[in-house]
Amino acid sequence: QAVVTQEPSLTVSPGGTVTLTCDSSTGAVTSVHYPYWFQQKPGQAPRTLIYDTSNKQAWTPARFSGSLLGGKAALTLSGAQPEDEAEYYCLLTYSAGRVFGGGTKLTVL
Amino acid sequence: EVQLVESGGGLVQPGGSLRLSCAASGFTFNIYWMSWVRQAPGKGLEWVANIKEDGSEKHYADSVKGRFTISRDNAKNSMYLQMNSLRAEDTAVYFCARDYEGYWGQGTLVTVSS
Numbered sequence: 001q002a003v004v005t006q007e008p009s010l011t012v013s014p015g016g017t018v019t020l021t022c023d024s025s026t027g028a029v030t031s032v033h034y035p036y037w038f039q040q041k042p043g044q045a046p047r048t049l050i051y052d053t054s055n056k057q058a059w060t061p062a063r064f065s066g067s068l069l070g071g072k073a074a075l076t077l078s079g080a081q082p083e084d085e086a087e088y089y090c091l092l093t094y095s096a097g098r099v100f101g102g103g104t105k106l107t108v109l
Numbered sequence: 110e111v112q113l114v115e116s117g118g119g120l121v122q123p124g125g126s127l128r129l130s131c132a133a134s135g136f137t138f139n140i141y142w143m144s145w146v147r148q149a150p151g152k153g154l155e156w157v158a159n160i161k162e163d164g165s166e167k168h169y170a171d172s173v174k175g176r177f178t179i180s181r182d183n184a185k186n187s188m189y190l191q192m193n194s195l196r197a198e199d200t201a202v203y204f205c206a207r208d209y210e211g212y213w214g215q216g217t218l219v220t221v222s223s
Contacts, residue, residue, distance in 0.1 A: 001170065001171050036211055038154070038211065040154075045204060045213050045214070045215050045216055046154060046204075046213060047213065048210065048211030048212070048213070051209070051210050051211050055210075057210065057211070087153075089153065089154050091154075091156065096168055097156065097158075097159065097168035097169065097170060098144065098156040098159065098168075098208075099156060100146075100153060100154045100155060100156055101153075102153050103153045103154070
């Protein structure tokens with residue numbers, strides 16, 4: 001099965017902008033991988049922020065956006081808030097199933 | 110409101126079996142792919158399996174292929190995960206999820222230990 005790679009950790013200043021990426025071992029990530037982005041805080045179930053590359057869920061803050069960037073899926077956070085500190089996971093779909101990335105621990109500091 | 114409620118988790122010995130259930134409500138269950146996802150203690154998310162709307166197509170992660178079986182009963186708005194030959198490394202919280210738009214349940218804990 002494919003391997004999906006994310007940055008293990010990133011740090012952003014309050015009010016700053018950061019981009020998390022999601023890479024596929026099979027080649028460029030495109031819309032047919034239907035990239036998803038999830039946020040998970042300690043002790044909580046994951047919640048979906050972005051689906052199908054760039055679509056937001058009803059509860060997704062406007063400061064989060066999804067895109068394709070340089071052959072990867074990307075999650076951009078513009079205007080980081082302390083409550084955005086969390087683990088973020090991407091998910092890609094392939095013909096044989098789905099694969100999560102290893103997660104990015106985002107620190108707002 | 111979309112709701113997914115998992116049940117059936119618990120403590121099981123290595124080599125044993127367990128059947129998880131997922132009860133869905135608040136949406137038209139039979140038009141969506143559904144998935145099982147798990148998370149071992151202190152680890153990341155791992156996709157386990159998914160099943161097509163009518164149950165005619167199923168996919169599995171390599172780590173569970175041949176041991177786990179996903180199924181669904183659209184008349185009961187329910188999905189299942191039959192887990193056989195369980196190993197210590199299957200210990201995790203198991204989440205039920207709707208593939209499209211990514212709705213999740215709260216999870217059920219499976220512990221494989223003697």
